[in-house]
Amino acid sequence: MRRIALASVFACLLGVHPAHACDEVSDVTGYRHCTTFGFGWDESPLRPVPGSAKRNLHPVSLPLFVEAAAIMQTVDAGSVTFRDMSSDSHSFSLHNPGLGLAAVYGLDLRAGMRVAGPFYAGLTMRLAFGGLPERATAIADGARVDLGTALGMVAFGGYVGFAVPVSSGARLRFEAAIGFEDPGLLAISGITCSESPCGPDSPRAFVEPHVVMDFWLGRSWSVSPFAGDDVLHPSSVTVGFMTSWHWQRFDGRP
Amino acid sequence: MVCLTLGCGPALPYRPGFLLEEPVVQPGKPLGAAAVRRVGCLDVRMALACSAAVPADFPLVAFTLGNRCDASVAVDFTRLRITGQMGGAVGDAPFTLLLFDPAHEVHTALLGSRATAREVLEYDVSPREATHRISEVCIDLGGFAEGSEQEAPVCLTRPAHACSS
Numbered sequence: 001m002r003r004i005a006l007a008s009v010f011a012c013l014l015g016v017h018p019a020h021a022c023d024e025v026s027d028v029t030g031y032r033h034c035t036t037f038g039f040g041w042d043e044s045p046l047r048p049v050p051g052s053a054k055r056n057l058h059p060v061s062l063p064l065f066v067e068a069a070a071i072m073q074t075v076d077a078g079s080v081t082f083r084d085m086s087s088d089s090h091s092f093s094l095h096n097p098g099l100g101l102a103a104v105y106g107l108d109l110r111a112g113m114r115v116a117g118p119f120y121a122g123l124t125m126r127l128a129f130g131g132l133p134e135r136a137t138a139i140a141d142g143a144r145v146d147l148g149t150a151l152g153m154v155a156f157g158g159y160v161g162f163a164v165p166v167s168s169g170a171r172l173r174f175e176a177a178i179g180f181e182d183p184g185l186l187a188i189s190g191i192t193c194s195e196s197p198c199g200p201d202s203p204r205a206f207v208e209p210h211v212v213m214d215f216w217l218g219r220s221w222s223v224s225p226f227a228g229d230d231v232l233h234p235s236s237v238t239v240g241f242m243t244s245w246h247w248q249r250f251d252g253r254p
Numbered sequence: 255m256v257c258l259t260l261g262c263g264p265a266l267p268y269r270p271g272f273l274l275e276e277p278v279v280q281p282g283k284p285l286g287a288a289a290v291r292r293v294g295c296l297d298v299r300m301a302l303a304c305s306a307a308v309p310a311d312f313p314l315v316a317f318t319l320g321n322r323c324d325a326s327v328a329v330d331f332t333r334l335r336i337t338g339q340m341g342g343a344v345g346d347a348p349f350t351l352l353l354f355d356p357a358h359e360v361h362t363a364l365l366g367s368r369a370t371a372r373e374v375l376e377y378d379v380s381p382r383e384a385t386h387r388i389s390e391v392c393i394d395l396g397g398f399a400e401g402s403e404q405e406a407p408v409c410l411t412r413p414a415h416a417c418s419s
Contacts, residue, residue: 031305036359038363040371041363
């Protein structure tokens with residue numbers, strides 16, 4: 001039911017009109033007035049027929065896909081400068097290499113489309129939470145600010161990549177995600193930051209190449225373990241497990 | 255009936271072998287008017303058909319395809335080799351039938367994983383007046399789809415006045 005609803009929404013957005021707007025006189029190729037050969041084949045690229053303006057030339061579907069992934073990302077909290085205002089408006093700055101490496105766990109939501117051949121592109125966002133190995137504290141105007149131990153990560157960006165079939169049931173994807181991420185401290189004890197979470201001055205950029213292995217569960221679903229490493233912050237490694245729904249079977253390219 | 259059973263839509267996945275299990279003899283149809291064959295990933299059902307839009311003498315072949323694989327399959331109807339046999343002319347060599355495609359719309363198409371498709375095509379001979387004498391339509395599926403192997407053509411028997419009511 002969800003797929004039907006999604007398909008309906010896409011169909012409305014893309015202006016795909018139902019074929020029954022035209023009264024067909026025959027199902028024999030060469031005599032059809034409303035549709036052309038290959039209509040209804042689910043993936044068949046429909047070609048314009050010279051001199052036949054009445055034929056429905058809309059594609060049946062597009063190689064769009066949406067993905068959700070459970071991820072684990074390492075964050076070098078010791079390299080981040082957390083800076084904000086405390087509850088009494090005293091600014092603080094925390095840069096403590098002793099915070100070390102932390103892990104956050106969360107969700108990636110992605111939407112993409114095969115653009116041409118094996119190449120695809122899309123948008124991605126990440127929301128993840130984790131804990132610091134030790135409490136983070138800062139001094140603001142002589143007062144101790146306790147930032148607690150909870151770490152959050154919010155990221156937005158885009159990605160481009162290409163897919164290489166491995167077998168009829170699997171393919172490899174190589175992609176690069178580019179965007180901005182905002183690691184911040186949560187569950188602040190004793191202070192309230194002007195922004196929540198209490199993050200760095202501005203989001204930091206990330207460039208994260210990924211290797212994704214897709215296993216097809218069927219014509220429209222795949223599951224994919226993947227891994228990536230941020231080249232701008234090499235200690236930031238991501239591993240995850242993704243589930244994808246493909247509007248066009250196999251994205252139209254097995 | 256096949257179309258209704260299959261759903262003829264992208265929502266229902268094709269069950270491998272379904273078309274091959276369909277009876278090739280149907281009520282009201284002559285023996286040999288339909289045949290099934292497996293071609294690589296495809297299950298193919300071929301049956302002589304009639305259409306009110308087409309003169310009764312011109313042979314129509316309805317192709318129903320089911321993709322049994324989890325990958326798309328390229329299907330090329332233009333590579334089918336169709337031959338005919340004239341009725342009442344024992345010993346005559348078979349002659350080539352030509353696809354009727356006035357708009358040049360038949361092209362290599364992609365059938366999705368576990369998808370189905372149906373196309374009805376007309377095959378003619380020159381001169382066109384000779385079409386009413388075609389008693390047998392033979393279809394060589396070599397090159398039709400990936401994985402096609404060289405096999406004996408499938409022959410469909412076409413009785414005289416097959417589409418006359």
